[in-house]
Amino acid sequence: MIRGNLEGVKKSYINELEALFEIDLDKNLIISKDILNVLSRISWELKREISIYINRRGKIVDIAIGDSETVNLEEIFEKRKEGGLSGIRCIHTHPSGQGELSVVDITALVSLRFDMMVAVGVNEGKPIDFSIGLISVIDGMLSKRADILGPYEAGIIESIDALKLIREVEEKLEERVFILEEKAKEKVILVAAGNDDLYTVEESLEELKELAETAGAEVVFKLYQKKSKIDPATYIGSGKAREISLLRQSLMADAVIFDDQLSPAQIRNLEEILGCKVIDRTALILDIFAQRAKSKEGKLQVELAQLKYRLPRLTGFGAMLSRTGGGIGTRGPGEKKLEIDKRHIMRRINDLEKELEAVRNTRQVQREKRLSNEIPVVSIVGYTNAGKSTLRNKLCEIAGVDKEKVFEANMLFATLDTTTRLVNLPNGKDVLISDTVGFIRKLPHELVEAFKSTLEEIIYSDLILHVVDASNKNAEAQIKVVNSVLEEIGAGDKRKILVLNKMDIADCESLEILRGKFKDVVEISAVEGTNLDVLLKVIQDNVYKDMIRAKLLIPYSDTKVVSYLHQNNCIEKEEYTEEGILVCINTTKDVYGRIKEFEVE
Ligand SMILES: Nc1nc2c(ncn2[C@@H]2O[C@H](COP(=O)(O)OP(=O)(O)OP(=O)(O)O)[C@@H](O)[C@H]2O)c(=O)[nH]1
Numbered sequence: 001m002i003r004g005n006l007e008g009v010k011k012s013y014i015n016e017l018e019a020l021f022e023i024d025l026d027k028n029l030i031i032s033k034d035i036l037n038v039l040s041r042i043s044w045e046l047k048r049e050i051s052i053y054i055n056r057r058g059k060i061v062d063i064a065i066g067d068s069e070t071v072n073l074e075e076i077f078e079k080r081k082e083g084g085l086s087g088i089r090c091i092h093t094h095p096s097g098q099g100e101l102s103v104v105d106i107t108a109l110v111s112l113r114f115d116m117m118v119a120v121g122v123n124e125g126k127p128i129d130f131s132i133g134l135i136s137v138i139d140g141m142l143s144k145r146a147d148i149l150g151p152y153e154a155g156i157i158e159s160i161d162a163l164k165l166i167r168e169v170e171e172k173l174e175e176r177v178f179i180l181e182e183k184a185k186e187k188v189i190l191v192a193a194g195n196d197d198l199y200t201v202e203e204s205l206e207e208l209k210e211l212a213e214t215a216g217a218e219v220v221f222k223l224y225q226k227k228s229k230i231d232p233a234t235y236i237g238s239g240k241a242r243e244i245s246l247l248r249q250s251l252m253a254d255a256v257i258f259d260d261q262l263s264p265a266q267i268r269n270l271e272e273i274l275g276c277k278v279i280d281r282t283a284l285i286l287d288i289f290a291q292r293a294k295s296k297e298g299k300l301q302v303e304l305a306q307l308k309y310r311l312p313r314l315t316g317f318g319a320m321l322s323r324t325g326g327g328i329g330t331r332g333p334g335e336k337k338l339e340i341d342k343r344h345i346m347r348r349i350n351d352l353e354k355e356l357e358a359v360r361n362t363r364q365v366q367r368e369k370r371l372s373n374e375i376p377v378v379s380i381v382g383y384t385n386a387g388k389s390t391l392r393n394k395l396c397e398i399a400g401v402d403k404e405k406v407f408e409a410n411m412l413f414a415t416l417d418t419t420t421r422l423v424n425l426p427n428g429k430d431v432l433i434s435d436t437v438g439f440i441r442k443l444p445h446e447l448v449e450a451f452k453s454t455l456e457e458i459i460y461s462d463l464i465l466h467v468v469d470a471s472n473k474n475a476e477a478q479i480k481v482v483n484s485v486l487e488e489i490g491a492g493d494k495r496k497i498l499v500l501n502k503m504d505i506a507d508c509e510s511l512e513i514l515r516g517k518f519k520d521v522v523e524i525s526a527v528e529g530t531n532l533d534v535l536l537k538v539i540q541d542n543v544y545k546d547m548i549r550a551k552l553l554i555p556y557s558d559t560k561v562v563s564y565l566h567q568n569n570c571i572e573k574e575e576y577t578e579e580g581i582l583v584c585i586n587t588t589k590d591v592y593g594r595i596k597e598f599e600v601e
């Protein structure tokens with residue numbers, strides 16, 4: 001619909017202007033010459049200004065006849081970032097006038113935060129010249145002033161890259177907009193598609209909602225499409241995408257989050273259609289990890305994963321958004337901003353890999369030291385929020401040798417760094433218990449890869465405690481996910497104990513089902529400390545399963561061996577005789593293997 005002062009305007013002109021809505025402009029152009037010619041001719045005939053409003057995708061969103069003051073512009077605006085540009089540019093004619101911006105034009109520009117304001121001088125029905133106004137950025141914020149380019153000759157209008165000019169403004173804004181976004185929660189729409197697998201689509205969306213909220217977003221709508229075939233271009237069908245686009249505008253959402261990993265092309269296409277930031281499940285999880293990572297190693301790993309994820313996605317619109325977007329899906333580790341230059345990124349990836357390699361070597365050394373101590377290592381693994389950290393802390397509380405606590409919280413991925421503590425078993429022997437990062441369905445491959453050095457701890461452990469939130473209705477599916485991640489990292493064959501946690505709040509029915517499906521489970525409540533003595537005993541039985549009892553005679557020239565045995569806490573009796581020290585030990589195969597030459601009957 002054409003708006004404004006239509007009094008006495010011939011129907012043919014209206015029709016001609018209306019036909020312009022059908023044209024898809026090159027989004028980089030301020031406006032095409034063809035359209036400008038039409039506007040100039042009609043404007044000249046009517047002796048009235050004509051304004052045309054174009055969004056970032058090159059779509060004409062409104063056309064108005066008369067002064068810009070006579071139309072309500074607010075209605076056509078897309079909701080954009082607080083403190084940022086509106087996403088709409090305005091091009092208007094000055095019939096029998098100059099292509100210069102008037103005070104009214106500049107006021108409209110700064111108060112409505114247009115991407116740009118362009119005035120075109122028209123004479124004898126033809127465009128003559130034009131000027132461009134862009135809001136000046138002062139101290140990282142949009143000011144009340146404008147920078148004016150031109151006037152230029154109308155003929156060159158197609159040679160100017162409009163998006164480039166807009167981006168330059170936004171780049172200067174970047175920091176401020178980022179801060180503003182951190183305060184205001186981003187409104188997001190969640191979308192899932194596909195068939196039910198382990199989870200139903202609804203359950204999957206529920207989990208995505210928790211993830212989105214963990215990342216700091218506000219979910220304004222959830223929708224799903226049950227579909228067996230995924231559209232290679234747009235993931236969901238393009239009709240559905242257009243539907244979401246309208247929904248997004250009416251709900252004023254800032255981003256749409258998809259419950260899957262999307263290809264770079266899918267993200268680009270969806271951003272085009274939806275006109276907003278598109279975040280996939282991987283980017284979302286990476287974002288949460290970026291917020292959580294505390295240790296140097298954790299940060300390095302997350303940054304590496306993010307860069308590897310972003311590298312193939314740094315083109316076109318996406319690249320621009322990743323610079324100006326801020327907020328969910330684009331947060332970097334720490335305060336650091338990601339650079340868009342691919343070469344920079346490759347270099348950074350290279351450096352990170354080297355740094356991580358060094359960290360990995362240190363871990364290796366620590367591990368070897370630990371192995372030579374022969375203290376068995378027990379890794380606690382499980383789905384995120386299963387209660388791993390709570391259990392580790394509780395075990396330390398009742399049997400710990402050192403007491404430093406691990407962060408536990410009712411949120412996803414509270415723990416990112418593996419932490420290891422010494423716990424004393426009922427038989428007086430020690431085990432090292434390490435808490436690990438939680439697993440999740442569709443764990444991004446980039447993360448598994450980057451977190452290898454942390455996850456390697458699991459491969460080298462003697463026993464795995466697989467903690468399950470028995471109160472979660474998806475417990476069984478979560479068990480499967482954890483098992484498949486364990487397979488993926490090469491820990492599939494490790495000795496495992498299934499620990500059903502949160503017995504205090506689990507309902508009987510689902511417990512029965514779990515008990516029926518999985519044998520040899522230990523049922524506990526980490527919070528209430530129920531059955532932890534049983535768990536410790538089970539750990540002991542497993543870790544010290546292949547214990548060997550032996551009697552040794554160690555000559556006084558080899559007292560080092562005795563200290564070694566002491567270190568490993570395996571001496572049951574010690575007696576000083578004339579020939580040497582007589583000791584009875586109860587120990588693991590490994591320790592036994594090292595000292596068996598001293599065995600006596
Ligand atoms: N009712 C009940 N709540 C529990 C129990 N164990 C843990 N929780 C709660 O579950 C939430 C998650 O506990 P965490 O120990 O942080 O879980 P986690 O597995 O370490 O989670 P991530 O580190 O995020 O992967 C917390 O709010 C705990 O208080 C339990 O036995 N019963």
Ligand SMILES: [Mg+2]
Nearest residue numbers: 388389414415
């Ligand atoms: Mg934890």
